Amino acid sequence: SLQCGIVGLPNVGKSTLFNAISSGKAEAANYPFCTIDPNVGVVTVPDERLDTLEALVKPQKVVPTIIEFVDIAGLVKGASQGQGLGNKFLANIREVDAIVHVVRCFEDDNIVHVEGRVNPIFDKEIIDIELQLKDLESIDRKLQRTEKAARASGDAKAKAELDTLLKYKKALESGLNARAVEVTPEERQAAIGDLQLLTVKPVIYVANVDEKSLPDGNQYSDQLKEMAQKEGAEVVVVCAAIEAQIAEMEDPDERQLFLDEYGLQESGLDRLIKASYRLLNLITYFTAGVKEVRAWTIQRGWKAPQAAGVIHSDFEKGFIRAEVIKLPDYVQYKSEAAIKDAGKMGVEGKEYVVADGDIMHFRFNV
Ligand code: GDP
DSSP states (O other), X not given: OEEEEEEXXXXXXXXXXXXHHHTSXXXXXXXXXXXXXXXXXXXXXXXXXXXXXXXXXXXXXXXXXXXXXXXXXXXXXXGGGTOTTHHHHHHHHHHOSEEEEXXXXXXXXXXXXXXXXXXXXXXXXXXXXXXXXXHHHHHHHHHHHHHHHHHHHOOHHHHHHHHHHHHXXXXXXXXXXXXXOOOOHHHHHHHHTTTOOSTTSOXXXXXXXXXXXXXXXXXXXXXXXXXXHHHTOEEEEEOHHHHHHHHHOOXXXXXXXXXXXXXXXXXXHHHHHHHHXXXXXXXXXXXXXXXEEEEEEXXXXXBHHHHHHTTOHHHHHTEEEEEEEOHHXXXXXXXXXXXXXXXOOEEEOTTOXXXXXXXXXXXXXX
């Protein structure tokens, strides 16, 4: 499943946020593939459409889709040089799909700020620089190999690759992240597709504010937002300490009252999950039967066979066709039979691009 790595300087609230994530009620039993790793927290993706389907289908169980958050503590200034447990943590970042970068936007004289003062922009840059230095190492190694190849063969492909690599080098050396480099997807794939760069991964910033700055944030989170806007990145304002309390609440009504008190419509965690989903261009389709109503995560743009492959590889290999119901039709007609009678069940082939919210039934050969 999808993994987001939580990074940030020490004492910014990462553990507090991670603990809130881990104390959530994702039922690990439903997800046998989940590892029991103390540094990985599993959360279910909130989706009101599942509730709608549950009410209509009355299944034995409902299985939401999940995201995993990985606690990558220990990044400090000098990590790229092996400070702290630098290299180990940087290696962990290579494994994740996206980065959640927590930045301290709260003042508290009792909690030491590792750099002496609250300054979200500086903090963010310290982490960025460590990741950039690591990426520079990767780029330099690749450059050496590619230069040799270009010299030996003189071929245009190697030359083009070299040019792209130099673009990355220049950007990283000037303090930019690899994701900011303007190249075509093909150029990127050819030059750095094999490198698993750290700063090429998509990022979300979490502005950790104190509870009195909820719901809209403060001067610090505003600074972060301004910076993130230039990068085209999203900022999610949370108060990690409050999230920890919300995560403990089992009763939805109690939870809602608590959120209302802080002027919040939904928890920071839910906003973070949804932002991660958007960031990675993910959508959800559903399967709906009396045994189970279930949400499945796919990439936007995937065709029916590929989407079916998320359930089982046999579904993809033996794909014949898909029957597709749109949720509003389910709500209107209430049963599959009635939907069919009304001619609202789509029968789609291999080229069908699955849409967000589709209810799918796959037909396949075994
Ligand atoms: P980490 O080193 O980034 O994992 O940071 P921690 O989660 O351990 O938090 C460091 C300290 O800041 C702890 O004492 C937390 O209780 C405190 N802290 C975390 N979030 C907040 C917050 O939103 N407001 C305040 N005042 N303190 C917080």
